[in-house]
Amino acid sequence: MNQPDLSIVIPAYCEERRIGKTLEDLAKYLKQDEFLGRKLVEVMVVAADAPDRTHEIIASKQRLFRLNHVIFTLLKPGQRVGKGRDVMYGILHARGKYIMFMDADLATPLHHVKEFFETCENGSDVVIGTRDLFRYRSSKVRNLFSIVGNRLYQLTTGISIKDTHCGFKMFTYEAAQLCFARLTILGWGFDLEVLAIAKANGLTILPIRIDDWEDKPYSTYQDNILQITLSTVGDLGKVKARQLTGRYI
Ligand SMILES: Nc1nc2c(ncn2[C@@H]2O[C@H](COP(=O)(O)OP(=O)(O)O)[C@@H](O)[C@H]2O)c(=O)[nH]1
Numbered sequence: 001m002n003q004p005d006l007s008i009v010i011p012a013y014c015e016e017r018r019i020g021k022t023l024e025d026l027a028k029y030l031k032q033d034e035f036l037g038r039k040l041v042e043v044m045v046v047a048a049d050a051p052d053r054t055h056e057i058i059a060s061k062q063r064l065f066r067l068n069h070v071i072f073t074l075l076k077p078g079q080r081v082g083k084g085r086d087v088m089y090g091i092l093h094a095r096g097k098y099i100m101f102m103d104a105d106l107a108t109p110l111h112h113v114k115e116f117f118e119t120c121e122n123g124s125d126v127v128i129g130t131r132d133l134f135r136y137r138s139s140k141v142r143n144l145f146s147i148v149g150n151r152l153y154q155l156t157t158g159i160s161i162k163d164t165h166c167g168f169k170m171f172t173y174e175a176a177q178l179c180f181a182r183l184t185i186l187g188w189g190f191d192l193e194v195l196a197i198a199k200a201n202g203l204t205i206l207p208i209r210i211d212d213w214e215d216k217p218y219s220t221y222q223d224n225i226l227q228i229t230l231s232t233v234g235d236l237g238k239v240k241a242r243q244l245t246g247r248y249i
């Protein structure tokens, strides 16, 4: 089979309230958009075992993707480990010339796909969405946490990226395989490591501002701030140690 032009990986854990609408919107977009209508697109939804109806709902929407230029796959990696594991699982199975992942809530609107695709075509290895966190986060605590977290990341790793965590990133096939094959952080902090791996290997990372990002309800992250803080500090330590010992190359 021909190599897809683009693979879209969507991690979906406990998404029964959002994934149905997301897949309807995506299928409609793939059908109607002039740019993507001319590409061979692989859609991979990665859904770990969950106590809700996520699997069932995804399966029921599969028929919407019966389009000539679309290949739809539902991947079930088994027991829940974390977002990083699911994104990694999808990306390492994807075959597109460019491979992206996007959150199941479509917080970053789909029209950005074209812009990211063209930026990869123009020679960037990794293209990442960046939001103005002061403007968008609805929860003040989480807002502050994200900003402090990103500053700490910059200080610890020396990588100057303002927003590591936007759930909308695209890679060339080679960059995706290189970054995700070396990934060890399988939970919430995986973006920190992916970007550090990309940097360590001299890949070009291009941030693109997302001005119409929208914080959507029913976030799957209900962990408390203390838990997230502790795991982020741990993840930062791990990334730094691996950077210093050359383990990402
Ligand atoms: N919390 C959580 N999310 C996961 C997991 N695996 C995949 N995801 C997906 O990761 C994405 C996180 O987006 P979201 O819940 O909107 O988080 P937020 O935007 O940071 O509040 C969604 O697509 C989830 O379905 C997991 O194990 N835990």
Ligand SMILES: [Mg+2]
Residues within 6 Å of the ligand: 103, 105, 107, 215, 216, 219
């Ligand atoms: Mg979200």
